Amino acid sequence: MLLPSPKPRYLPRKLPQHLDPITVVFALPPDDMEAYSNRFTKLFLWLVIVLGMAACVFSAIHLDVAQLDRRFLFLALITVLVGSRLYVRVPRTKGQITVSDTFIFLIILLFDGEAAILLATIEAFCTSLRVSRRKFHHMFNASVMALSYFITVWTVRLSCGSPAVLVQQSYSQKLILALSVMALAQYASNTVLIACALALRTGERFWHVWKHNFLYTSLTYFAGASAAGLVAKLIGSVGFLAFLAMTPIIAIVYFTYQTYLNSVETKLAQIEQAERHVEELSRHIAEQQRISQELQHSREHFRHAAFHDALTGLPNRALLLDHLRLAIETAKRHTDHVFAVLFIDLDRFKNINDSLGHGIGDHLLIALARRLEGCLRPSDTVSRLGGDEFAILLNGLDDARDAIGVAERIQAGLMQPFNLGGHEVYTTASIGITLSSTNYEQPEHVLRDADTAMYRAKEKGKARHELFDTVMHAHAVALLKLENDLRRAVERNEFQVYYQPLVALDTSRITGFEALLRWSHPERGFISPAEFIPLAEETGLIFEIGRWVLNQSCRQMQSWRQLVARPLKISVNLSSKQFSQPNLIDQIKQTLNESQLDPHCLQLEITESVVMENAEAAATMLTQLRALGVELSIDDFGTGYSSLSYLHRFPVSTLKIDRSFIGRMGAGDENAEIVRTIIRLANNLGMQVIAEGIETEAQLAQLRTLKCEYGQGYLFSRPVTAEQATALLIGHTQTDAAAATHLTEDALLDPDTVSTYVN
Numbered sequence: 001m002l003l004p005s006p007k008p009r010y011l012p013r014k015l016p017q018h019l020d021p022i023t024v025v026f027a028l029p030p031d032d033m034e035a036y037s038n039r040f041t042k043l044f045l046w047l048v049i050v051l052g053m054a055a056c057v058f059s060a061i062h063l064d065v066a067q068l069d070r071r072f073l074f075l076a077l078i079t080v081l082v083g084s085r086l087y088v089r090v091p092r093t094k095g096q097i098t099v100s101d102t103f104i105f106l107i108i109l110l111f112d113g114e115a116a117i118l119l120a121t122i123e124a125f126c127t128s129l130r131v132s133r134r135k136f137h138h139m140f141n142a143s144v145m146a147l148s149y150f151i152t153v154w155t156v157r158l159s160c161g162s163p164a165v166l167v168q169q170s171y172s173q174k175l176i177l178a179l180s181v182m183a184l185a186q187y188a189s190n191t192v193l194i195a196c197a198l199a200l201r202t203g204e205r206f207w208h209v210w211k212h213n214f215l216y217t218s219l220t221y222f223a224g225a226s227a228a229g230l231v232a233k234l235i236g237s238v239g240f241l242a243f244l245a246m247t248p249i250i251a252i253v254y255f256t257y258q259t260y261l262n263s264v265e266t267k268l269a270q271i272e273q274a275e276r277h278v279e280e281l282s283r284h285i286a287e288q289q290r291i292s293q294e295l296q297h298s299r300e301h302f303r304h305a306a307f308h309d310a311l312t313g314l315p316n317r318a319l320l321l322d323h324l325r326l327a328i329e330t331a332k333r334h335t336d337h338v339f340a341v342l343f344i345d346l347d348r349f350k351n352i353n354d355s356l357g358h359g360i361g362d363h364l365l366i367a368l369a370r371r372l373e374g375c376l377r378p379s380d381t382v383s384r385l386g387g388d389e390f391a392i393l394l395n396g397l398d399d400a401r402d403a404i405g406v407a408e409r410i411q412a413g414l415m416q417p418f419n420l421g422g423h424e425v426y427t428t429a430s431i432g433i434t435l436s437s438t439n440y441e442q443p444e445h446v447l448r449d450a451d452t453a454m455y456r457a458k459e460k461g462k463a464r465h466e467l468f469d470t471v472m473h474a475h476a477v478a479l480l481k482l483e484n485d486l487r488r489a490v491e492r493n494e495f496q497v498y499y500q501p502l503v504a505l506d507t508s509r510i511t512g513f514e515a516l517l518r519w520s521h522p523e524r525g526f527i528s529p530a531e532f533i534p535l536a537e538e539t540g541l542i543f544e545i546g547r548w549v550l551n552q553s554c555r556q557m558q559s560w561r562q563l564v565a566r567p568l569k570i571s572v573n574l575s576s577k578q579f580s581q582p583n584l585i586d587q588i589k590q591t592l593n594e595s596q597l598d599p600h601c602l603q604l605e606i607t608e609s610v611v612m613e614n615a616e617a618a619a620t621m622l623t624q625l626r627a628l629g630v631e632l633s634i635d636d637f638g639t640g641y642s643s644l645s646y647l648h649r650f651p652v653s654t655l656k657i658d659r660s661f662i663g664r665m666g667a668g669d670e671n672a673e674i675v676r677t678i679i680r681l682a683n684n685l686g687m688q689v690i691a692e693g694i695e696t697e698a699q700l701a702q703l704r705t706l707k708c709e710y711g712q713g714y715l716f717s718r719p720v721t722a723e724q725a726t727a728l729l730i731g732h733t734q735t736d737a738a739a740a741t742h743l744t745e746d747a748l749l750d751p752d753t754v755s756t757y758v759n
């Protein structure tokens, strides 16, 4: 007995960190039995118990009691008292090695298998009593040992013959074989039984459990068997005292082994610590790498975001200008280098956005971006400038006319509908083209000219392309000048409000005035509002101008109201921009307050196209305006596409028939029919009608026949200054008192003499 033999055992529950495998099975609280008490585990445990008990009974029946002498009792006592108490914990596992197996092996060799099986069972039972209070544990532990030793004894017997006989023979090769079989059988049966129980309990794979806990113990089984063989041989030749002589050697070897394992454990702990440090360090390094990678990504992301459009991923204005700068430099150095810029603006994109929603609008822009890219070479730059505006730089063209080819290709590409979320969307684009031959110095100028050409394309009917030329340039310059002049006009008070009478056609009485803005340009004289109002809208100056007109007109009407004692209305035009101005309501309220004008005396005119463009929003706005008490009229009626379903929902009191219908109205022709229809429609909807642009007696007579209530036109008066309008009003009031029936006959000044502005 030189080396301790391995024997996986349970340990007291006080030391759960050092539990050996079998203890893992049984050290759980009783309730946890539920957890692993699935059928297979229970079945297996009970099977082991039954077989172990059977092995015990069988061995007890076949035990040769006669050969059990004092030596046996001595060895049995040592095995039970000392064997399991001397154990060494195996580093990094839950297992431990005890010397009791070496004693059992010795008993097999000296007193045959049955005695060994019974002793092993008793020893396991006693050890179990020491560490556990549960009977089931004692039964199972004893049974495992009984069964594993039964298998071992019978394997050796069947393969090599009786080990007790072999020890007595001098032929040692067979003994060595028997010892090896004994070690192997005990190792296999004992560890397999316990590994099975463990695997069933934990749900882990059997092979994994066995390898982790028992692979290392094989050598010690063999060492234990060898030691037992050696001691048995020595006892055979020297006598039983040899066993006592071996005790100090066993003790020395045991303690040396224990010291060795302790130092291994210390080293392993150090290695584990070092491994943990390395692991931590690697984690730290990996984290650092991750952070720096993320940093790099976000740097790239920001760099990309600074030069690209977030929606389409296309280069943005900044990047396009950069490329343009390069193109201009190249064109300066190499005269044969030709480039062109295409400025693209979608036609009626706002309609798509308003009707199908911004989501579809965004999808359209993305799809368009991809389609544009598909029409170009990789060396060209497609960029999104914002909204529905795109610009393309065609670099290194062979011929300037190629740019027109590209524009045509793009327009042809847009003929195909876009399929967006189940909607088939058709769109067209207006394209402005400018060429490098214009000898540009600044990239912004290139874009500006392409933009100008695009506007020209829009003016000419959209869905087409226009090449920028010098005439356009001159026009653009003139427009720019006009814009500057317009800004100054506000500061220099170059505006004046003119008033054109609104007349009741049956009585020819003045019922009110329309306020019409006039700009007296220092060089160009009077400029038509049709020319500068769109510019004022574009530049945003309309807000300031519109407010001024509203203030002037309301104040003027208030002074007229004090002058004449009958109901009069002042009509003020609202442009589309003003109409969608968020603070319009407050502005009107304030103006009415300041001027003290009764809200019913103010009529706001909104052109039909503006109202119908976004009818839903317009209805809301009109309702809010109406709530102020002001009257509302739809101007230039008949020129837009009015939807009847909306018209009746608008809180509008008046329709102003566009002057184009009145001007072309002849007896029985279709314009007269249109006028008749509008009048009937207005009557049905409970609205009043004003016919604009009445110039002749014939038109007046025809309108009277059609039962049109009100009118406005040069026949009565051109738009006139406030003073002239006052004169008209007073004169007319006087004639009115004299029951005059025709304004033109009695009071109206000759239009040519009162109007300073001719349309």
Ligand code: C2E
Binding pocket: 500, 515, 516, 517, 528, 529, 530, 533, 546, 549, 573, 574, 575, 605, 635, 636, 659, 692, 693, 694, 695, 712, 713, 714, 715, 719, 759
């Ligand atoms: P509108 O509101 O339809 O104004 C009527 C236009 O028809 C005026 O032109 C007026 O002078 C003209 N007119 C009146 N009777 C006759 C006629 O018998 N024959 C002809 N040929 N024309 C006649 P005006 O003053 O040039 O204004 C043009 C447009 O400019 C206006 O059309 C209105 O839309 C806009 N506008 C004028 N003043 C303002 C303003 O203060 N604010 C805004 N937002 N728009 C204004």
Ligand code: MG
Binding pocket: 514, 573, 605, 635
């Ligand atoms: Mg008007």
Ligand code: MG
Binding pocket: 635, 636, 656, 658, 659, 692
């Ligand atoms: Mg009008």
